[in-house]
Amino acid sequence: MNEGVEWVMHSCVNLSWIPGEAVTAKRLAAFYNLPTAYLNKQLQALTRAGILTSASGPKGGFQLARDPRDISLLDIVVAIDGPDEAFRCTEILKEGPGADAKADYTKVCVISQAMRAAELTYRRELAGRSIADLADEVVRRYPDAPGNTRNRFANL
């Protein structure tokens, strides 16, 4: 999995604590000492996916495009890592005996089905957790986190 997933999940949680204000890629990168240009690529992907909004020019930057309650971890994984599942069925049964050339073995093959079923539970789990969930949980454990975060961004 793309390391950018980790970066932008943290960035989205941080952005949820700075509502209504655009934060530049440079500052988001400086927060965790990440490579700016590369993080910017990931942020662009989130923008294309409708998770962030971006603005050019001075006072420009990125913000969450919607309520963090409506941004799931799956949304982010799909935006950064793409929609493909980890297990890719190459339909090797087509090379086996009694193969049906017209069959879609990605659907029919028992192994493919089992792997897809497992990935489905994974995705369901990720779909059930939102950026707001995570942010709330952080606040429960570390009440100062939002303040500390805003403070750090103010000094970048």
Place this chain on the structure above:
Amino acid sequence: MNEGVEWVMHSCVNLSWIPGEAVTAKRLAAFYNLPTAYLNKQLQALTRAGILTSASGPKGGFQLARDPRDISLLDIVVAIDGPDEAFRCTEILKEGPGADAKADYTKVCVISQAMRAAELTYRRELAGRSIADLADEVVRRYPDAPGNTRNRFANL
């Protein structure tokens, strides 16, 4: 995910229909028209993981090392793809404000926990499915499959 996972899952199901007989890597590869030497590497990994037994020399080859009911899909994924999870926490919180240098953020970080929880459901699902499950399901749908498979192997 390594494509070898697909190859060896199919191979293990096939082997479950040829109990007590060693099948060479060459024949296992020919069955699905796979690169022999590379498949052999995957089979070696399964052998090291205790899923297969191997024998050198004429009449040598690979067999299932235990009852297919006791070989889970997770066993195979771990043997081929390694034990690492897809999401790798790099502890970027250590670069953030108020970081605790002694903390293990792979355990403490809320994002890391959420991703690990999701992968856990995935692994639990895979751990709950065995090679025998899949083989039985195939037989239920295609009763001729074991016979066809044995027949094809006999002619390779």
Place this chain on the structure above:
DNA sequence: GATATTCAGGACATTTAATATCCAGGTTAT
């Protein structure tokens, strides 16, 4: 309007992992 800031995105460069191939050495059935 000029300027400085920032995002957008394409074109690279580098590193790492996946996907192989080959061979030399050890094992074993015949």
Place this chain on the structure above:
DNA sequence: ATAACCTGGATATTAAATGTCCTGAATATC
């Protein structure tokens, strides 16, 4: 003795991840 077969290391090839750089477009501010 011989041939078949697995083992594992070395190496090659390809694709993906990771990262940099630069041009162009948008825009806030003076």
